[in-house]
Amino acid sequence: MTEFTPLRSVLYMPSSNAKALEKAKTLPVDAVIFDLEDAVAPDAKPAAREAAAAAVSSGDYGRRTLTIRVNGIGTEWHDDDLRAAAQAGPAAVVVPKVNSADEVVRLVSALEQHGAPEHTKLWAMIETPVAVLDVLSIARASARLSCFVMGTNDLVKELYAEHVPGRAPILPSLHTALLAARAAGISILDGVYNDVKDTDGFLAECDQGRQLGFDGKTLIHPGQVEGANAAFAPSEQAVEDARGLIQAFEDGRGSGVVTYHGRMVENLHVESARRTLDIHDAIQALQG
Numbered sequence: 001m002t003e004f005t006p007l008r009s010v011l012y013m014p015s016s017n018a019k020a021l022e023k024a025k026t027l028p029v030d031a032v033i034f035d036l037e038d039a040v041a042p043d044a045k046p047a048a049r050e051a052a053a054a055a056v057s058s059g060d061y062g063r064r065t066l067t068i069r070v071n072g073i074g075t076e077w078h079d080d081d082l083r084a085a086a087q088a089g090p091a092a093v094v095v096p097k098v099n100s101a102d103e104v105v106r107l108v109s110a111l112e113q114h115g116a117p118e119h120t121k122l123w124a125m126i127e128t129p130v131a132v133l134d135v136l137s138i139a140r141a142s143a144r145l146s147c148f149v150m151g152t153n154d155l156v157k158e159l160y161a162e163h164v165p166g167r168a169p170i171l172p173s174l175h176t177a178l179l180a181a182r183a184a185g186i187s188i189l190d191g192v193y194n195d196v197k198d199t200d201g202f203l204a205e206c207d208q209g210r211q212l213g214f215d216g217k218t219l220i221h222p223g224q225v226e227g228a229n230a231a232f233a234p235s236e237q238a239v240e241d242a243r244g245l246i247q248a249f250e251d252g253r254g255s256g257v258v259t260y261h262g263r264m265v266e267n268l269h270v271e272s273a274r275r276t277l278d279i280h281d282a283i284q285a286l287q288g
């Protein structure tokens with residue numbers, strides 16, 4: 001058994017879109033976010049809430065990690081969404097625009113009051129300036145908080161910034177959230193890429209997200225799934241290197257440092273290599 005749950009590809013879909021809900025059963029996504037927030041029109045929200053809860057309870061999505069994104073704190077739909085999501089018992093309830101540790105504590109308490117099972121975690125979206133500025137305390141607010149999800153559209157909007165290749169305007173925010181997630185030992189997912197027809201731009205952003213340290217990427221279209229799965233999985237070369245490096249270190253047992261293919265190897269590199277193999281094994285197990 002491995003402790004990793006792969007979250008390479010995490011697909012949002014409007015819970016009001018029956019076709020999309022059906023389609024997701026056939027897609028090789030690691031996780032699904034049944035959305036009740038931005039992608040659902042106000043009139044459609046009650047029916048979408050029911051559809052999301054039914055989808056989670058259906059057992060029709062195989063090994064995919066299922067989550068529900070509720071409407072934000074303070075909106076007219078939030079309480080009903082949270083209750084329905086808690087009772088459906090998905091892997092996580094995703095809450096947009098979480099702004100403080102206090103909000104996390106209150107969300108967790110509400111989930112518990114609504115009878116959420118223990119396996120239902122909280123995923124907090126980091127998408128406002130105040131959240132970024134307080135992100136470490138948010139990350140540490142509750143053991144039930146297991147993942148950050150970057151909301152890069154809202155972040156760009158709130159900063160009066162622009163969407164540009166390379167994402168320079170929001171890199172400080174992405175780095176800060178990553179630092180907090182790693183310090184707290186939780187997962188963190190990159191934001192979405194809006195242009196569903198721009199494959200090159202999307203793949204470049206996946207590579208950037210992996211290099212920064214994200215565990216995976218949130219997606220908005222089935223055409224983005226394959227690219228994210230490839231980008232956030234260790235390559236064959238990386239797996240081979242990890243095995244070779246560990247072997248080289250074990251062969252040199254007793255000496256704290258060896259070389260592998262000319263590169264210095266110390267215990268910290270072995271730990272990284274073991275993590276690579278754990279992620280690889282978890283992905284293999286998912287596919288098996």
Ligand SMILES: CC(C)(COP(=O)(O)OP(=O)(O)OC[C@H]1O[C@@H](n2cnc3c(N)ncnc32)[C@H](O)[C@@H]1OP(=O)(O)O)[C@@H](O)C(=O)NCCC(=O)NCCSC(=O)C[C@H](O)C(=O)O
Pocket residue numbers: 011012013014019020021023024035038039096127150151152153154155191192196219220221222
């Ligand atoms: C972006 C879209 C509106 C495009 O829709 P459409 O033009 O219908 O796409 P296609 O015709 O290419 O679709 C082909 C088939 O795939 C299905 N489909 C499309 N999108 C999804 C999906 N997300 N999940 C599952 N299935 C999907 C179509 O039904 C077609 O099926 P078929 O005919 O049977 O072959 C659309 O992709 C879409 O609505 N995407 C999701 C949008 C969304 O959820 N937005 C909210 C989340 S993003 C966000 O808010 C992030 C954050 O908060 C931030 O601040 O950044």
Ligand SMILES: [Mg+2]
Pocket residue numbers: 038096127151152153154
């Ligand atoms: Mg948002």
